[in-house]
Amino acid sequence: MSRSKRWKELSPTARATVVAVAAVDAGTRVWALRDLAGRRPEEIHGPKRAWVIGLSVGSTAGIGPAVYLLWGRKRRG
Known part of the structure; x- marks a missing residue:
């Protein structure tokens, strides 16, 4: 069983x-949460509260926000 490397043990490229x-995860998360805050519940696929919780919890390497931005929003207009 291998143990996780500590930050100082990582190569500069890995760091x-x-x-x-x-940074990508944080940026897309902020974008998704701001977009979500500006939409009415009927403009979103699924419960708005569930999206807020899902986007606010844990790191997803940008996957969670991308799912919301691509499939969680209904088209306006």
Whole structure:
């Protein structure tokens, strides 16, 4: 069984990758939550509260926000 590496044991490339993925996740999460806040419940697929909880909990490497932005919103107009 292998143990996880500590931050200081990671290569510079691995550190940069972790930081980049975290930044993308944070940015898309903020974008999705702001979009969600500006929409009425009937403009969203599924319960709005469930989306808020799902987007607010844990790191998803940008997958959760991408799912909301691509499939969670109904088209306006």
